[in-house]
Amino acid sequence: MSERLSRRPDEVAPPVRIAHIGLGNFFRAHQAWYTMHAADGAGWGIAAFTGRRPEAARALAPQDGLYTLVVRGPEGDELEVVTSVSAVHAAADHAAWLEYLRDPAVAVVTTTVTEAGYLRGPDGGLDVDDADVLADVQTLRRDPVAPVATVPGKIVAGLIARQAADGGAITVLPCDNLPGNGEVVGRVVRDLGALIDPDLLPWIDENVDFASSMVDRITPAVGPETAELVERELGVTDAAPVATEPFSEWVVAGRFPAGRPQWETAGVMLVDDVEPYERRKLLLLNGAHSLMAYAGPVLGHETVDQAFADEQVRTWVERLWDDAEAGLDVPAEDVAAYREALRERFSNPRMRDVLGRIAADGSQKLPVRHVPVLRAERGAGRLPQGAVVAVAAWVAHLRGAGVPVSDVAAERWQRLAAGDDEQAVRSVLGELAPDLADDAELRAAVVDQVRSFESGTER
Ligand SMILES: NC(=O)c1ccc[n+]([C@@H]2O[C@H](COP(=O)([O-])OP(=O)(O)OC[C@H]3O[C@@H](n4cnc5c(N)ncnc54)[C@H](O)[C@@H]3O)[C@@H](O)[C@H]2O)c1
Numbered sequence: 001m002s003e004r005l006s007r008r009p010d011e012v013a014p015p016v017r018i019a020h021i022g023l024g025n026f027f028r029a030h031q032a033w034y035t036m037h038a039a040d041g042a043g044w045g046i047a048a049f050t051g052r053r054p055e056a057a058r059a060l061a062p063q064d065g066l067y068t069l070v071v072r073g074p075e076g077d078e079l080e081v082v083t084s085v086s087a088v089h090a091a092a093d094h095a096a097w098l099e100y101l102r103d104p105a106v107a108v109v110t111t112t113v114t115e116a117g118y119l120r121g122p123d124g125g126l127d128v129d130d131a132d133v134l135a136d137v138q139t140l141r142r143d144p145v146a147p148v149a150t151v152p153g154k155i156v157a158g159l160i161a162r163q164a165a166d167g168g169a170i171t172v173l174p175c176d177n178l179p180g181n182g183e184v185v186g187r188v189v190r191d192l193g194a195l196i197d198p199d200l201l202p203w204i205d206e207n208v209d210f211a212s213s214m215v216d217r218i219t220p221a222v223g224p225e226t227a228e229l230v231e232r233e234l235g236v237t238d239a240a241p242v243a244t245e246p247f248s249e250w251v252v253a254g255r256f257p258a259g260r261p262q263w264e265t266a267g268v269m270l271v272d273d274v275e276p277y278e279r280r281k282l283l284l285l286n287g288a289h290s291l292m293a294y295a296g297p298v299l300g301h302e303t304v305d306q307a308f309a310d311e312q313v314r315t316w317v318e319r320l321w322d323d324a325e326a327g328l329d330v331p332a333e334d335v336a337a338y339r340e341a342l343r344e345r346f347s348n349p350r351m352r353d354v355l356g357r358i359a360a361d362g363s364q365k366l367p368v369r370h371v372p373v374l375r376a377e378r379g380a381g382r383l384p385q386g387a388v389v390a391v392a393a394w395v396a397h398l399r400g401a402g403v404p405v406s407d408v409a410a411e412r413w414q415r416l417a418a419g420d421d422e423q424a425v426r427s428v429l430g431e432l433a434p435d436l437a438d439d440a441e442l443r444a445a446v447v448d449q450v451r452s453f454e455s456g457t458e459r
């Protein structure tokens with residue numbers, strides 16, 4: 001067995017200036033990589049906390065935060081050891097979290113905790129009925145430095161600690177696939193802050209910059225072959241390697257009052273408004289991903305490249321892209337180039353991006369990836385066939401077709417989708433977008449498609 005990957009005695013970890021929650025694969029393939037490649041990256045270390053379970057921190061701590069990023073091109077792999085993660089902590093290490101947030105040198109908090117991790121209620125604000133949120137409210141009212149469990153709870157606790165320590169201004173930069181992710185975080189943090197201490201809100205308004213970002217780099221779950229490859233190629237044991245694709249984009253809008261790495265020198269686009277980029281990515285890439293995640297397994301496919309090689313699936317995806325294009329505020333030639341890049345990215349056979357990864361938490365994703373297209377196209381009097389297939393495939397998935405359901409709100413949505421298919425489609429559409437449930441032509445198209453998925457007549 002080879003030696004464990006770790007820093008040599010002369011290799012100093014960069015000083016911590018970023019605190020991150022969600023030590024998953026994507027953070028390690030994306031934000032940590034950009035930070036390392038920034039011209040001033042040697043001055044920007046990241047203290048990364050797991051979101052819930054401690055395993056990722058346990059794997060990375062003996063490696064001093066180092067891990068190998070395997071970039072899987074269609075022809076071969078490139079390996080690189082990422083050095084920007086200076087410290088790793090389990091989610092439960094709340095004292096360490098507060099200490100970083102008190103430190104004026106820490107200028108940015110980033111998050112990758114999935115769409116569900118922000119705990120939004122039906123109106124987009126904090127879900128104040130959620131048991132974990134309620135528990136955090138009680139805890140923080142009792143003792144602002146006591147351990148809390150939710151992401152909004154941790155951010156609020158950190159801001160309370162920073163205010164008390166006079167740590168100064170800071171940026172919170174979410175990196176999850178959510179439109180207006182900065183606004184989303186700003187809202188849940190303020191909602192929670194108001195329940196703990198109304199005096200916190202003016203401090204937040206003055207000192208906290210909620211920045212937004214569009215993030216893009218397809219990063220599949222990691223299998224054992226990745227560690228075997230690292231061992232073979234680099235001659236070290238790495239308990240936490242990550243595999244990703246060559247393509248990468250990060251578009252960021254924020255004020256960064258306490259500073260930030262020179263991310264633009266590593267290819268990050270700093271803009272005033274991320275919305276057009278975000279919309280393009282969510283409707284085209286993520287919309288197609290979700291369509292394939294529900295429809296692909298019904299047709300016998302396990303991975304994105306297998307599904308995309310199926311002529312029927314590809315036709316649906318192209319149709320979905322046609323449907324979405326009308327609602328994009330991006331020049332037509334950019335959309336054409338983006339679609340062409342997606343065709344290549346989805347066809348990369350070496351990624352082995354399993355559809356089950358993408359299928360999780362559809363209840364958080366369809367409202368963002370498909371409902372805007374359904375609304376816009378129905379408003380224009382057209383029937384968007386691609387979005388119809390995506391919704392129908394999700395309904396069939398909730399009813400037992402394809403990969404097993406894994407969703408934070410599985411019980412509620414499976415209940416809505418159960419029983420008579422016409423009623424099921426009406427209920428699911430009504431919950432996704434009440435205005436769409438009254439649309440008989442749309443309902444009929446979705447019902448037809450659900451029936452063909454369930455009867456196997458797609459083949
Ligand atoms: N993987 C990708 O291709 C990709 C690309 C762009 C954006 N993203 C964004 O990154 C997120 C994470 O993807 P990943 O590939 O790193 O997944 P992952 O499974 O490797 O990591 C998920 C991370 O989220 C944390 N988490 C999950 N639920 C949480 C909760 N309720 N509260 C707190 N933390 C929670 C986990 O602890 C873990 O750290 C995605 O949901 C997406 O929004 C992923």
Ligand SMILES: O=P(O)(O)OC[C@@H](O)[C@@H](O)[C@H](O)[C@H](O)CO
Pocket residue numbers: 115177215216217218219285286289290357358
């Ligand atoms: O990460 P999620 O769960 O929001 O969505 C699943 C995929 O669509 C997503 O991870 C893409 O791979 C990613 O957004 C590409 O940048």
